[in-house]
Amino acid sequence: MGDPVNERDQVTAALTVAAEEARRYLEDLDTRAVLDPGAEEVVHGWADPMPEDGDGTIVAVRELAARGQQVATRSSGPRFFHFVMGGGTPAGLAGDWLASAFDQVAFAWASSPMAARLEQVATDWLRQLFELPEEFGGVLTSGATMGNFVALAAARNWWAEQRGIDVERAGLSGLPAPPILSSGYIHPSALQAIGMLGLGQDNVERLASDAAGRLDADALEARLVELDGPAIVVANAGEVNSGDFDPIERMADLAAEHGAWLHVDGAFGLFARVAPEARGLAAGAERADSVGADGHKWLNVPYDCGFAFVRDGTMLRESFSASGAYIAPAGGWDPHTHVPEMSRRFRGLAAWCALKSFGREGYRAVVERCVDNAAAFAAWVETTPGLELMNPAPLNIVCFRLTADDLADEEIDRINREAVSAIQADGRAFVTGTTWTGRAAIRAAFDNWRTSAADVELLQDAVMDVRAGLLPAH
Ligand SMILES: Cc1ncc(COP(=O)(O)O)c(C=O)c1O
DSSP, rough: OGGGGGGGGGGGHHHHHHHHHHHHHHHTTTOOOOTTTTHHHHHHHOOOOOOOOOOHHHHHHHHHHHHHHHHOOOOTTBBOTTOOOOOOOOHHHHHHHHHHHHTTTTTTTOOOHHHHHHHHHHHHHHHHHOOOOOOOOEEEEEHHHHHHHHHHHHHHHHHHTTTOOOOOHHHHHTTTOEEEEETTOOOHHHHHHHTTTOOOOGGGEESSSTOOBBBBBHHHHHHHHHOOOEEEEEEEEEEEETOOOOOHHHHHHHHHHHHHHHEETTGGGGGGGSTTTTGGTTTTEEEEEEEEESSSSSSSSSSSOOEEEEHHHHHHTTTOOOGGGGGGOOOSSSSGGGSSSSOOTTHHHHHHHHHHHHHHHHHHHHHHHHHHHHHHHHHHHHHHHHHHHSOOOOSSSSEEEEEOSSOHHHHHHHHHHHHHHHHHHHHHHHHHEEEEEEEEEEEEOOOOOTOOOOOOHHHHHHHHHHHHOOOTOO
């Protein structure tokens, strides 16, 4: 390849190849199988030696693109109902590309006034989109796990302050176990955040009234009365298997009455507030002390993007204090004081571009279409013999399973586990396997902006074909 500095002249050629390959990849996203058969085998076979002499820019980019076209999981496509994933909107994708081209470090005003200001503007647009009060401070994160982490860091600091401790300086030792109260709907990422913050996952009390994990609000009230002191309450705006919600309004009432910190994990469910028909599900989030959510889910910006809001913006700003002579404030907003990283990607650009392009009305249409798709699929499950809806689907996730009257539950569990792999192998649609109230189940999440009614029909066809293959005599 010669002297790397000569590759300077390859920038335009590299971007031209990348744009053409990206165009080719996205062109058949609507029609191609989610994962090509044999893709995993090919990927397992990648064991390239570390190059001693590089192949040069264009060879490297072309080879990478060729591999990607063959084996990438088309998770940004409209029939990827696995996990809870969006796809990049055109403006979100272009914004993300420009974030790499501009290569701003969204660390502080000093490193890039543009990155700091646009992140501030984009976060405030998000606050307005969700109709959260003006006093809320916000920041972008890598996802909802870190959104929960950032928000719960503020909760932790508040809780320790009630006991006269500056936890960032003094640490948690010497403090009692913090009471953290939630329902059985709490997401693993919130537990992960609680663990990382030193709050102790074992201190989380899941106050559930049934096997699904629905909140026992009376038990929450009784526990808050018993504690008679500061506690952290985590409300779940959207349970990942069923899309069901905790009663946030009731939890907000109880938190207010007993002086508790209310955190809402709204990774995808916060978007219910964007659509009038679904808004009631997430009512009460505006009364929370903190909220965490995701951009790469329903905002449909490319990975990665999440965000956190904290009602008392000062607490958010003071959650991750770092100072040093060379990182002195430079006259504008410094995102790094709100998050655990210093150097960070310019995520605000994709978020800003996506919001600028669709606006409130556009996102309302996106959310409404997804909710309608989920409702249509759930109604189809309910009325199709041989299928069972495991839980009402209030928003965008449908939890269901294949059934047969004459088979034992254990056998049906086994068949459903096989069905998930069979649907994925079929390639028309991707779904996730899960367990719901102790039984194997399948879940489909609807939050991709391009999913149409025709895509939902393809999912239905795939489910019925797989059922016919696994249960031919039923
Ligand atoms: C309710 C909830 N919270 C948090 C997360 C974690 O989000 P992320 O993967 O963006 O960190 C998810 C992911 O599905 C979720 O559904």
